[in-house]
Amino acid sequence: MLRENLSALPPEPSLGRVVAAQTPMRFFDSRLDATSLFAEADWKPALPGHVMGELTRGWDVTTNTQLARTPLLLVHGRYDYTVPYTLWSGVAEKLPTATLRLFERSGHHPFVEEPEAFTLALADWMGRLV
Numbered sequence: 001m002l003r004e005n006l007s008a009l010p011p012e013p014s015l016g017r018v019v020a021a022q023t024p025m026r027f028f029d030s031r032l033d034a035t036s037l038f039a040e041a042d043w044k045p046a047l048p049g050h051v052m053g054e055l056t057r058g059w060d061v062t063t064n065t066q067l068a069r070t071p072l073l074l075v076h077g078r079y080d081y082t083v084p085y086t087l088w089s090g091v092a093e094k095l096p097t098a099t100l101r102l103f104e105r106s107g108h109h110p111f112v113e114e115p116e117a118f119t120l121a122l123a124d125w126m127g128r129l130v
Contacts, residue, residue, distance in 0.1 A: 001024045001030050001031070002021075002022065002024040002025060002030075005021035005022070005023065005024065006021050006022075008021070009021055014043075015043045015045055016035075016038050016039075016041060016043065019034075019038055020033075020034055020035050020038065022082070024081075025080075025081040025082050025107070025108075026080065026081070026082055026107045026108040026109065027079070027106075027107040027108070027109065027113060028077065028078075028079045028105045028106050028107050028113055029113075037109075037112065061091060061095070062091060062094040062095060067095065068095065068096060068097065069097065070097060071097045071099075071125075071129055072095060072097055072098040072099070073098075073099050073101065073121075073122065073125045074088055074092055074098055074099065074100045074101065075101050075103070075110055075111075075118070075121070075122075076088070076100070076101070076102055076103070076110070077102075077103045077105075077106030077107045077108060077109070077110045077113065078102055078103065078104050078105075078106065079105075079106065079107040080106070080107045080108040081107070082107075082108050083108060085100075085102055088100060099125055101121050101125070103117060103118065103121075
């Protein structure tokens, strides 16, 4: 389905069109029409490149002493193929204050795909901090 979506894109598509075509990588429901979710997006493609490149190149989250003392909720969807939850395998266990929550019917956007479960998980996690 991803291949089909990408091949249907026009030459030089907008970033919004590309993201919508990537639905099978980002959502549990690979046929979801996510166009409305990104309709008002003000795309800044240089930002993720900067954050994931220059800013964090060589950064090891497990050696950050400040983060080791900061409560951290790691939220991932099982069907996120852009940032798979498996990237945290072995990492979350090294962070003493981290809680990893995996949503079974979500991709990259659990707060959209499972809003009630996401809200409950967030409220539960926050409630344990006080």
